[in-house]
Amino acid sequence: MASKSKIARQRQVKQSKNVNFYIIAIPVLGFLIKLITMINTPNGGWLGADGENYFSGVDGLLADGYLSDKSILSYWPAGYPILLWGLAKISVTQIVWLISIIQSIFYAYASYYFVKQLRDTKLRPYLFLIGIILAINPTLSLSSMAVGYESPIAACMLMVVGLIIKSLQSPNDRRLVIRVLGVGGFSALATFMQPRWLLTSIVIAVVWALMSKSRKVQALILVGVIGVMAIAPAILIQRNVASIDKAVISTNLGVTMRIGAGPQTTGGYSHTGPDVPCDPVPPATTVSDNDVVKCVIKWYAANPVKAGKLFVKKGWYYWTPWSGPLGNGTMARNPWLKVNPIMDIARGSQSGNDLVYKSVGKGISFFWVVGCISLFFIGFFWLRSMKGIYANIAWLTGIPVVISWLISMGTIGDHRFRIPTMSLSLFLQVMGYFALRHKAKTRSFAVALESSAKAR
DSSP, rough: HHHHHHHHHHHHHHHHHHHHHHHHHHHHHHHHHHHHHTTTTTTGSOOTTHHHHHHHHHHHHHHHHHOOOHHHHHOOOOOHHHHHHHHHHHSSSSSSHHHHHHHHHHHHHHHHHHHHHHTTTTTTGHHHHHHHHHHHHHHHHHHGGSSSSSSHHHHHHHHHHHHHHHHHHHHTEEEEEHHHHHHHHHHHHOOHHHHHHHHHHHHHHHHHTOOOOOOHHHHHHHHHHHHTTHHHHHHHHHHHHHHHOOSSOSSSSSHHHHTOOOOOOOOOSSSSHHHOOOOOOOTSSOOHHOOOOOOHHHHHOOHHHHHHHHHHHHHHHOOOOSSSSTSSSSSSOOOGGGGHHHHHHHOOOHHHHHHHHHHHHHHHHHHHHHHHHHHHHHHHHHHHTHHHHHHHHHHHHHHHHHHHHHHHHHOOOOOGGGGGHHHHHHHHHHHHHHHHHHHHHOOTTHHHHHHHHHOO
């Protein structure tokens, strides 16, 4: 018996070493692959969907300083260009290289940190595939080499959830304050780059607080996370007050909402038909961004049937493939499309084009979208059914994705909006895959996690 116990302990030690190895090795491998890609890519990276606009903002900051009144810095949130401005101070000529390297290192560390927090849970048997999907998923991983806020926010989401999971595993740890400030800090960084994360950060803070039974801890989480996060929008507002005399974060929300609304449009970025009517409110002679937002909301309220159809379409577009007959969004510069075998088939011949863009391609794309959404919800409900920390992980990873999805439904249906929370949605889709796999073996979702843990 003693020898069997010793063998079992040795096996556990070996398994732990293996897990610790690939938790580190996988993101490092992903970074090395991207480093090789950078070396073989002109300038070390690519312009994202709005790369020129971000660099235009940087030009304004370089020419006029922090309080530059260049219109692009108030029309869009100035946060990401301000961060790039700091890199431009190091080297203007090598700025794309600097962006690619820093964003790739940040994403690699974030994926490592998130997976590491799952090591001591019953999700341990699934860490290899989770790590692979996060580190080597073509679009998500390669987006760190593109000029855009999407990849850094995806990394911020991994850090936020990872820090909260760590705090749930060690509720009495004296480092709780540090983790609260860390969650607030990464939430602030995400909000600084894209202010729509203000809502996500507040909801996550409330959900995290509700996971604690201590009023003192709840107060610490709410005050710490929201207080630190609020610094980001405050900075953007202060800058715009000083530079253009307007207390706004940005002035493009109304424009964005208007593109996705109207009697004849489909809700995508390519607006069709007349715009939602909007007249200035006297004594004003021009329509402000806030006026447009109100006009769009009033139009939705006055046209509930059309609005409902648009919300459904925009919600569908959010999950569409990056290419093919159902793809809808602003991912024409998706790095993966440069080596996408599907697009190679479509470009190769007329028969290949018909295969991709006609009935067969439409059918495959349809089931791809349905499959992604289904796996996401199966993974979410499976984890939630496990209760305890697993239910908490389900809420923490599912809520940001759903909020991002709802925001897309209220603005524009664009599959690019999926990338900032793609790290979390992919995690839940992997969980959905394993839930189905174990369901096939055990005929029950409920015992799948327990049976898998015991088998390993």
